[in-house]
Amino acid sequence: xxxPPIHPVRMSxxxxxxxxxxVRSAVEKLCELANMPADGTGDVAVxxxxxxxxxIRHAYADTPGGTINISLAIRQVxxxxxxxxxxxxxxxxxxxxRFRSRDLSRVRPGGLGMHIMHQCMDSVRYQKARxxxxxxxxxxxxxxxxx
Amino acid sequence: xxxxxxxxxxxVRWIDRNAVVDVVGEVDMANSMDxxxxxxxxxxERPGRMIVNLSRVRHMDSxxxxxxxxxxxxxxxxxxxxxxxxxxxxVRSLFEITRLYPVFTIFATEQEAMT
Numbered sequence: 260x261x262x263p264p265i266h267p268v269r270m271s272x273x274x275x276x277x278x279x280x281x282v283r284s285a286v287e288k289l290c291e292l293a294n295m296p297a298d299g300t301g302d303v304a305v306x307x308x309x310x311x312x313x314x315i316r317h318a319y320a321d322t323p324g325g326t327i328n329i330s331l332a333i334r335q336v337x338x339x340x341x342x343x344x345x346x347x348x349x350x351x352x353x354x355x356x357r358f359r360s361r362d363l364s365r366v367r368p369g370g371l372g373m374h375i376m377h378q379c380m381d382s383v384r385y386q387k388a389r390x391x392x393x394x395x396x397x398x399x400x401x402x403x404x405x406x
Numbered sequence: 407x408x409x410x411x412x413x414x415x416x417x418v419r420w421i422d423r424n425a426v427v428d429v430v431g432e433v434d435m436a437n438s439m440d441x442x443x444x445x446x447x448x449x450x451e452r453p454g455r456m457i458v459n460l461s462r463v464r465h466m467d468s469x470x471x472x473x474x475x476x477x478x479x480x481x482x483x484x485x486x487x488x489x490x491x492x493x494x495x496x497v498r499s500l501f502e503i504t505r506l507y508p509v510f511t512i513f514a515t516e517q518e519a520m521t
Contacts (some may be wrong), residue, residue: 280436305496374503
């Protein structure tokens, strides 16, 4: 797969729902520049949407004014080009081991975000940040199929 | 007077006793509450059949799905047939990975949903 050289992108957004279309647009544009297929771009956009939504709801408890630092980069990992997305918040950090998908056998609204992120990305890794907050790193192979 | 709908609901068409809800753009955390309230308001009109046309939805996240699940539960309580039509590839994929695809009645087109 031919991946043109792409500079990493860094941005800082307020942890508010209004930022979602802007973040999505940046992610989709980067995927387009990296020649990612449309289905892959859709997966990545929805995964980032869920990740930012979780930060707004859980890390900042829907309180406006919080910040999310986001970086997007294409890196070669084991000879494969990968999109690496890093989201850093400064809110209430939970225990990353407890960030799990719920049982999907019961049909009810809500609680699908973690499941979607894991399904749409090759890896989803949370870690406590130095000081306050949490770092989330998600990767997706640019030319692979995750599921 | 024409009813004004908050985005992402572009409008509601009544065909006999059936309601067709046209949804456009992106459904996310920023507008999913409007989406949900708009859908539930249409359902409260007690249509014989409620068809939600998603063919012009570019993007939807889990909050949009949650709104549709709430709508489905209430529709079942009312005995109203809820049908989703015109899922784009991205939206279809979301229903598939969350295993909600078989939970809903889904058709490719409005015409199929009407027959």
